[in-house]
Amino acid sequence: MAQLSQPIQRILEAYLRKLPQENYGKDEPKIKVHAAISRLAFVYEKIRNAIDYQDEHLLRKNAIERMIKRRLYTEEKRTQLGRLLLSELIRGRYLQNKAIPERLINDVDGIISRYLGLFDSIAPNRLTKERKRASDWLLSVLSTEIEHFLVPPxxxxxxVEAMYGVIRQDVDLAESISDPEERDLQVYIAIHRALIRSDNAIIRYHLVNHYLPGWRQGNPRDAQEL
Structure with a gap:
């Protein structure tokens, strides 16, 4: 029997591995939302998404972005943002009701807190056009990080990694991109867009992790760079 290549082996391992949400304890406290409110929120989100059809992971990420944006620049609305965000995602049926552990609230709050200082430095008083672009850019990265944390892809x-490993040596961009690192990065981005339909926000998130690998661990130097 022929031995599988390493990229194919990695794909099989990923598909056989339990997803993080499958490891949630049955007895640990879960976030619950009222069924009637959930139905109303679901109908609203369903109508909205029918107008702007996208893949499920993009819909969830964009919903996270909208929900955070509504509360981001009002100080009193920032309190309990993790709980409010998760509850709203459950009401919109982007996440399953009575399935998300309450302990994830603190994790989501921790992710958001890393970005709040940056948002405040971008827009201390009011948003100019340039500051709005920077704020929207940062918000898209934050939303992607939260979505990836809640539903890891x-x-x-x-x-993506398997496809990248297979074709990176076969792509010839020497005439347009002479730097090998930049060439590899462009190949990686192209695969993301073509294979799993990653949008600009997801690409930004991966680029931040590529250039600032300590950012998610709260490295202050990386925060300054960002």
Missing amino acids: IREDAL
Whole structure:
């Protein structure tokens, strides 16, 4: 029997591996929302998404972005943002009701807190056009990080990495891109867009992690760079 190549092996391992949400304890406290309110929110989100059709992970990410944006620049609305965000995602049925552990609230709050200082430095008083662009850019990265934390794209990432490993040596961009690192990065981005339909926000998120690998661990130097 022929041995599988390493990229194919990694894909199989990713698909056989349990997803993080499958490891949630049955007895740990879960976030619950009222069924009637959930139905109303679901209908609203369904209508909105029918107008702007996208893949599920993009719909969830964009919903996270909208929900955070509504509360971002009002100080009193920032309190309990993690709980409010998760509850709203459950009401919109982007996440399953009575399935998300309450402990994730603190994790989401921790992610958001890393960005709040940056948002405040971008727009201390009011948003100019340039500051709005910077704020929207940062918000898209934050929303992607939260979406990836809640529903890790383990299998999608494995597909991208496998495809990248297979074709990176066969792509000739020497005439247009002479720097090998930049060439590899452009190949990686192209695969993301073509294979799993990653949008600009997801690409930005991966670029931040590429150039500032310590950012998600709260490295202050990387925060300054960002």
